[in-house]
Every structure is written in C-alpha cells, then in structure tokens.
Amino acid sequence: MPADILNIFKTIFGLITKYRDPELVTLIIDLQTKVQELTSLNIILREQLTLKESIRYRAPFFYRNDEKDPLCPTCWQGEQKPFYLVTAMDQDQLIGWRCPKCAFYHENCTEITA
Numbered sequence: 665m666p667a668d669i670l671n672i673f674k675t676i677f678g679l680i681t682k683y684r685d686p687e688l689v690t691l692i693i694d695l696q697t698k699v700q701e702l703t704s705l706n707i708i709l710r711e712q713l714t715l716k717e718s719i720r721y722r723a724p725f726f727y728r729n730d731e732k733d734p735l736c737p738t739c740w741q742g743e744q745k746p747f748y749l750v751t752a753m754d755q756d757q758l759i760g761w762r763c764p765k766c767a768f769y770h771e772n773c774t775e776i777t778a
C-alpha cells in the first residue's frame with residue numbers, strides 16, 4: 665500500500681480509537697482491505713499495460729521491443745503470454761519455429777532470419 669494511503673489509515677485509526685465504536689473500526693478495516701486489493705490489482709494492470717505496449721507485430725510474429733527473438737503468436741493473442749519461439753533445426757538448417765508452451769509451429773520463413 666502506498667505510504668500516503670497508509671498514513672491516512674494510521675490517522676483514521678488514531679481518531680476512531682477515541683470513540684471505541686466496534687462497527688466503525690470494522691468498516692475502516694474492511695475499507696483498508698479493499699484499498700489494499702485495489703492497489704495490488706492496479707500494480708498488476710500497470711505491468712500488463714507496460715508489457716502490452718512493448719509488443720509489436722512484424723509478420724508473421726510478435727516481438728518484444730526491438731528484440732530479434734520472435735514470440736508465439738498463438739500464446740500472445742490468446743492468453744497475452746509472451747513465450748519465445750524456439751528454432752526447429754534439421755542438422756544445421758533452420759526448418760521452422762515452434763512454441764515450447766503450445767502446439768504452434770511455423771515453417772521456416774526468411775523474414776525473421778534476414
């Protein structure tokens with residue numbers, strides 16, 4: 665919980681102890697719990713937004729920022745999870761890209777190896 669909100673609750677608890685009203689104390693504790701939950705959710709949503717803003721589409725894959733390793737389009741478009749694709753090799757020849765998380769497979773494409 666941010667320090668300014670925590671200080672507000674400390675001040676409120678300091679004030680309400682004078683009145684010794686159990687219902688008021690319970691309501692303030694419930695409110696503090698809800699604020700904590702919303703603060704945690706806000707952090708998660710900000711992280712998701714930052715991740716989403718970092719992903720770019722360059723056919724046929726998605727990339728994070730300026731990275732050269734492609735992300736799985738199935739995982740990104742489905743669960744919004746940024747799993748990196750791995751190369752599928754035949755001896756020393758790149759024959760495709762596959763996702764270690766799902767069944768996605770893409771045969772070799774020259775765009776990402778150029």
Ligand SMILES: [Zn+2]
Pocket residue numbers: 736737738739740747763764765766767768
């Ligand atoms: Zn995948």
